[in-house]
Amino acid sequence: MEEPRIIIALDYPNGEQALNLTRQLDPARCRLKVGKELFTRAGPGLVERLADQGFSIFLDLKFHDIPHTVARACLAAADLGVWMLNVHALGGLSMMQAAQEALAKTSSRPFLIAVTVLTSMDQTALAQIGLSGTAEENVLRLARLTQEAGLDGVVCSGQEASALRQALGTPFLLVTPGIRSAGTASGDQQRVLTPREALSKGANYLVIGRPITGAPDPMAALEGIEAEILDF
Numbered sequence: 208m209e210e211p212r213i214i215i216a217l218d219y220p221n222g223e224q225a226l227n228l229t230r231q232l233d234p235a236r237c238r239l240k241v242g243k244e245l246f247t248r249a250g251p252g253l254v255e256r257l258a259d260q261g262f263s264i265f266l267d268l269k270f271h272d273i274p275h276t277v278a279r280a281c282l283a284a285a286d287l288g289v290w291m292l293n294v295h296a297l298g299g300l301s302m303m304q305a306a307q308e309a310l311a312k313t314s315s316r317p318f319l320i321a322v323t324v325l326t327s328m329d330q331t332a333l334a335q336i337g338l339s340g341t342a343e344e345n346v347l348r349l350a351r352l353t354q355e356a357g358l359d360g361v362v363c364s365g366q367e368a369s370a371l372r373q374a375l376g377t378p379f380l381l382v383t384p385g386i387r388s389a390g391t392a393s394g395d396q397q398r399v400l401t402p403r404e405a406l407s408k409g410a411n412y413l414v415i416g417r418p419i420t421g422a423p424d425p426m427a428a429l430e431g432i433e434a435e436i437l438d439f
């Protein structure tokens with residue numbers, strides 16, 4: 208079987224709801240993302256439990272702090288046995304280098320990626336925080352910085368994936384949230400693409416939350432998305 212490219216965002220308010228879904232899932236078919244809401248409610252115990260069940264866990268806590276603090280937080284995350292974790296590229300080169308260097312010393316080093324520009328932000332939102340240029344220009348600049356720091360890849364929108372793949376080469380991981388099949392509500396996401404489009408532009412992994420977790424039948428929704436990308 209192909210390695211699973213779908214990462215389901217377990218954005219649930221408690222562990223029980225998350226486990227209700229994961230009990231129906233096969234670790235060979237999908238990976239899981241534990242983010243701020245679930246982690247704050249259910250804690251590291253749930254992450255360890257899911258990892259012990261064989262799931263690859265992307266711990267999405269988007270660390271953004273001084274280098275020492277972020278490096279220590281990354282070590283704590285690695286101790287949970289996660290497959291991937293992330294920081295904000297806006298934390299800067301030294302912060303990312305400190306995180307990378309800390310993880311390099313661990314025995315089973317998780318992938319470390321950086322969030323470039325959140326997929327909920329458009330050019331107006333960037334201008335409001337003083338960042339000029341298009342979303343793609345900002346994503347590209349931050350992704351280059353991420354690569355310079357030695358990280359494994361970035362979180363970006365599928366819309367920027369081809370430009371990043373061209374600029375940064377193949378071993379660099381492109382993890383894309385903001386995935387919506389045709390006719391699905393975007394919600395707070397601004398820079399969205401369909402699962403097929405994101406993969407065709409060079410995304411390695413698709414992060415998908417509400418289109419699965421908010422569907423009346425989450426397993427049917429997952430199967431629908433799997434069917435959409437079957438030939439990729």
Ligand SMILES: O=C(O)c1cc(=O)[nH]c(=O)n1[C@@H]1O[C@H](COP(=O)(O)O)[C@@H](O)[C@H]1O
Nearest residue numbers: 216242267324325326362384414415416417
């Ligand atoms: O780091 C992330 O995973 C992330 C970065 C980003 O730029 N945009 C983004 O949506 N995410 C996460 O990806 C998931 C997307 O969820 P849905 O919009 O429900 O599919 C959420 O858990 C977000 O926290």
